[in-house]
Amino acid sequence: xxxxxxxxxxxxxxxxxxxxxxxxxxxxxxxxxxxxxxxxxxxxxxxxxxxxxxxxxxxxxxxxxxxxxxxxxxxxxxxxxxxxxxxxxxxxxxxxxxxxxxxxxxxxxxxxxxxxxxxxxxxxxxxxxxxxxxxxxxxxxxxxxxxxxxxxxxxxxxxxxxxxxxxxxxxxxxxxxxxxxxxxxxxxxxxxxxxxxxxxxxxxxxxxxxxxxxxxxxxxxxxxxxxxxxxxxxxxxxxxxxxxxxxxxxxxxxxxxxxxxxxxxxxxxxxxxxxxxxxxxxxxxxxxxxxxxxxxxxxxxxxxxxxxxxxxxxxxxxxxxxxxxxxxxxxxxxxxxxxxxxxxxxxxxxxxxxxxxxxxxxxxxxxxxxxxxxxxxxxxxxxxxxxxxxxxxxxxxxxxxxxxxxxxxxxxxxxxxxxxxxxxxxxxxxxxxxxxxxxxxxxxxxxxxxxxxxxxxxxxxxxxxxxxxxxxxxxxxxxxxxxxxxxxxxxxxxxxxxxxxxxxxxxxxxxxxxxxxxxxxxxxxxxxxxxxxxxxxxxxxxxxxxxxxxxxxxxxxxxxxxxxxxxxxxxxxxxxxxx
Numbered sequence: 340x341x342x343x344x345x346x347x348x349x350x351x352x353x354x355x356x357x358x359x360x361x362x363x364x365x366x367x368x369x370x371x372x373x374x375x376x377x378x379x380x381x382x383x384x385x386x387x388x389x390x391x392x393x394x395x396x397x398x399x400x401x402x403x404x405x406x407x408x409x410x411x412x413x414x415x416x417x418x419x420x421x422x423x424x425x426x427x428x429x430x431x432x433x434x435x436x437x438x439x440x441x442x443x444x445x446x447x448x449x450x451x452x453x454x455x456x457x458x459x460x461x462x463x464x465x466x467x468x469x470x471x472x473x474x475x476x477x478x479x480x481x482x483x484x485x486x487x488x489x490x491x492x493x494x495x496x497x498x499x500x501x502x503x504x505x506x507x508x509x510x511x512x513x514x515x516x517x518x519x520x521x522x523x524x525x526x527x528x529x530x531x532x533x534x535x536x537x538x539x540x541x542x543x544x545x546x547x548x549x550x551x552x553x554x555x556x557x558x559x560x561x562x563x564x565x566x567x568x569x570x571x572x573x574x575x576x577x578x579x580x581x582x583x584x585x586x587x588x589x590x591x592x593x594x595x596x597x598x599x600x601x602x603x604x605x606x607x608x609x610x611x612x613x614x615x616x617x618x619x620x621x622x623x624x625x626x627x628x629x630x631x632x633x634x635x636x637x638x639x640x641x642x643x644x645x646x647x648x649x650x651x652x653x654x655x656x657x658x659x660x661x662x663x664x665x666x667x668x669x670x671x672x673x674x675x676x677x678x679x680x681x682x683x684x685x686x687x688x689x690x691x692x693x694x695x696x697x698x699x700x701x702x703x704x705x706x707x708x709x710x711x712x713x714x715x716x717x718x719x720x721x722x723x724x725x726x727x728x729x730x731x732x733x734x735x736x737x738x739x740x741x742x743x744x745x746x747x748x749x750x751x752x753x754x755x756x757x758x759x760x761x762x763x764x765x766x767x768x769x770x771x772x773x774x775x776x777x778x779x780x781x782x783x784x785x786x787x788x789x790x791x792x793x794x795x796x797x798x799x800x801x802x803x804x805x806x807x808x809x810x811x812x813x814x815x816x817x818x819x820x821x822x823x824x825x826x827x828x829x830x831x832x833x834x835x836x837x838x839x840x841x842x843x844x845x846x847x848x849x850x851x852x853x854x855x856x857x858x859x860x861x862x863x864x865x866x867x868x869x870x871x872x873x874x875x876x877x878x879x880x881x882x883x884x885x886x887x888x889x890x891x892x893x894x895x896x897x898x899x900x901x902x903x904x905x906x907x908x909x910x911x912x913x914x915x916x917x918x
Contacts, residue, residue: 378481382690383470386487391463393491394500399732400745401672404454404503405796406430406814409804411440411450416804420586422815423807427881429592430795430815433505434579435538451503455745458507462500465510466490469682472518473689476646481693483701485631486685489624492708494716495615495674498732505540509679512539513546513653517686520550521649524557527571534572538579541591541600542663546656546683547572553652557645584897585890588880591901597813597820598831604668607726607830611669612661614728615677618717624704631691631700650687657683671830672731673717673724727829747797755797762790762801773846775838779854782847789845791816791838807845811836817881818844818874822907839909840865865909871917873903 406422410431413421420437422430431437443453466487474482490496499506512535519529533554536547551572555565584590591600616622660680670676691697717724721733735744740751749755758777765772765780765788773783774790783789787806792798795810802808812834813820819836826833838857843865846853853859868874880893880900893900906912 379474382474382482382484383467386470386484386491387463387467389491390466390496390500391459393497394459394462397494397497397732398455398459398501398743398745399498399735400451400455400501400503400747401731401735402747402794402796405451405747405800407433407437407440407454407503408450408796409799409808410437411444413804414441415444418804422799423809424805425882426807426817427587427885428815428817429583429587429589430594432592432594433508433538433540434592435535436505436508439508451746454503455501458503458505459501461507461511465507465512465514465682468511468514468518469686469689472514472521472686473691475518475521476649476687477690477692482690483693483698484689485628485691485697485701485704486687486689488701488704488708489628489685490682492624492704492711493619493674494712495678499675499678502732504675506675506678509539509543510682512536512543513679513682514686516546516550517649517653517683520553520557520652524554525560527568529554530568530571531575534574534576537576540679541595542660543679544576545659545663546679547576549652549656549659553648556648581894584894586885586893588877588893588897589901590897593817593820594814594831596901597834598667599824599833600667602668603666605666607668608665610726611728611830612665612677614669614717614724614726615674619711619715620707623707627700627703627707628685628688631697632688653683653686657681657685668830669728671727671729671832673728675731723829727832747800749797755794758792759797759801762788762798765790766803766806771847773841775841775854781842781852781854783845784847785845791841793832809841809845811841817877818869821873821877821903821905823904825907835907837861837907837909840869843909844869861909864913868905868909868913868916871913872915873900874905874912874916876900877903 410420410422413419413424418424419427420429420431422428439457440450440453443457444450470484470487473486501507512532516529516533516536519526519532523529530551533547533550536543536545536550551569554568558564558568560568580590587593589596657680660683661677664670664676664680691700717730719725719728720730721737723729723734735747736742738744738752738755739748741748749759754777761774761777761780765774771783771785772780772788772790774780774788774792776792785807788802789807789809790798790802791809791811793810793812795808795812795814798808798810799815809816809819811819812832813822813836816836818840819834822834822836822840824833825835838854839861842853842857842862846862853862869878876896877900880889880896883889905916
């Protein structure tokens, strides 16, 4: 945002003392007296090195990260940012992360390795930026780590420092945007950086909104300056949203449609929060942090706007992120979706002045962190818990019989290996094939292999790029994504498209070799429904030739198309869609 004061008229301004939010104090100086530079460096560098070491010791690749990898491979093969050639579907939730991996792949780096080690590097950089931002708020006073110790004691932080997902990028962006907000709030570059939130993850748009509000409070620009700042922040996200609506025909990535991100499941979301907070006794470090930040008995001077706004903004943003995660029902990966909000709430106390209270709090949190890191674990370690929440890293360590499963072999999961072998056999047969998981195979209506399997990352790894890797949940299959939710249970796994739809959509017409458990009348009903109403328009928007007219029609219908749902049952769907 642009300041209201013009540098061309200095005589019209009153002299003001420099604000701590706009002038950097020289190293080793400040209200607390000189402090050696090497100690200042240690406060932000040591936590960054520790999280890098812990993340490397637990390096791994999640199945969902292989969804990114297939899209990257499609881009590099010249098929565009799609999961399956010929079908414009946005299966990647983190847009910016996807394109960073495309850049790494174009440079000759294996996308899976780039996802794992790039995420680790960005996590470490995020910790460093957070520490620098916290130190800056206290000038040159001696400081001790506090909030960073909370994060370092939590096993999910180590796990998702890698995983191949966009968590590392989110950590780096959150810390970098906050540092920019505290250091250069009036800079247009700060506005651009803050505006990237929706491209890191759509839900991080909440953080962007709060940080932009904080920037306005700090700068207090004219209306022209405010418009300029908003334009700088929104240029890239708005441009991409227009591209998304025209190219994919949707307003959000397809996984957001599948997971019904606009619905409310507060009870399950509170269970997800408890699943994260209870095993690690998070109330213990919360008490120490509260003791460090609450006013002392003698009272403290109320901080000015320049200090209060940067301190409160990430806390408000973090609380909103947690409220949103709870509202939508949490996630199926233990702790993952709560980590960005926790980081935000801890940013103002990532390091605190080394007063008696601050040092005592740091010692208390440090002791808890040692106990948590060494002994506190979730009761379903390595498994999927009773509520459908998984120790995701532990599951893939077990499935791959490898303590560091970066490239999956699934030697410890015979059911996955059996499916992969069936796909490989179909690939080498040369005949068009449609596979319903590992149980059945019929003639397909395309020249390559089409296969549906609930583990989409694995499916995308074994199905060739000219084939179609689908899933009954709908993370990369728009027909499944737009079906109605059919069951309560594991987050993100509450849709399951019956095989009749897949046979009608992707099977050869008139094929008489359907499995005995598939009702031919259901297939015929689904085939007719696919040619009617919203389903016909949906398929045209993602499979039709992308002409300028189709792009404009996709943009115009994006809202209605994103909200479109149809019954899971083919007969009901035919009745509703075809009349």
